[in-house]
Structure formats: C-alpha cells, structure tokens
Amino acid sequence: MTVSFDDKWERLLKxxxxxxxxxxxxxxxxxxxxxxxxxxxxxxxxxxxPPKAINLQVVPKDNFRKxxxxxxxxxxxxxxxxxxxDEITRFSSYIISIFHLLD
Numbered sequence: 001m002t003v004s005f006d007d008k009w010e011r012l013l014k015x016x017x018x019x020x021x022x023x024x025x026x027x028x029x030x031x032x033x034x035x036x037x038x039x040x041x042x043x044x045x046x047x048x049x050p051p052k053a054i055n056l057q058v059v060p061k062d063n064f065r066k067x068x069x070x071x072x073x074x075x076x077x078x079x080x081x082x083x084x085x086d087e088i089t090r091f092s093s094y095i096i097s098i099f100h101l102l103d
Contacts, residue, residue, distance in 0.1 A: 005068045009061065011102055016041050024093055025100040026081055027074060036094060048094045063089040064098075071099060 016038050024034040039056055040047040046064075048057045066088045073079035074096070084092040 005065050008068060008099075008102065009064065012046070012064070012098065013041060013043070015102060016046065016098070022094075022097050022101055025097045026093075027077065027096075028081060036097070046094070046098070057091060057094060059089075059091040059094050063091050064095050067092065067095045067099065 018038060018040060020038040021035050022038065024032040024036065026032065034050075036048045036050040036057075038046065039049050044061050046059045046061075048059060050057065067074075067084060070079045070084070070088070074081070074084065081092065081096070084096070089095065
C-alpha cells in the first residue's frame, strides 16, 4: 500500500521537532557527514539551518510534495539526485534527508 503525501506530511509534522539535527543522506553516497538543524515547522514550510549557510532555508510544503511524487523512482535509482535539484527543487538535500529519516 502506498503512503499518500498528506499522510507523509502529517507524520513529518508529528515527528520532526525544533532543534532536531538531521544527517544529510543521499541514495548514491549514503550519509555525507554533513548535518542541518530544524529551526521551525509549520503547516506550509520546514525551516532549516545548515551549519555553513548564512541564511535559513525555508523549504515549502509543495517542494516536499513534488519530491514525494518521484520518491520511489529516486530510491530505485531511476531518478537521479541532480535531476531533482535541477528540475524540481533547490532544497533537494533537505527533503531527501528528511524523507529518508521518516522511512
């Protein structure tokens, strides 16, 4: 049975918390050694703070939805990470790492 995006988003809202540190992960290389911190979570965005970035990264819910639509293809290797970054969202590192954490 496939999990709907709405169910996944509800789980994200329940399980992520302010101050949580998340390890960056990607299908190709696994954990990268980098991390980012969850600063805030609302019904519409997840705000992340990467250690080396000057500005907070405000990741819209809709970007999560778009990545969720191709998530099985990404996990199977049929949708490369660079394509997600270039065609769907510049926030792919945060979204992929969060989805992996919730899987």
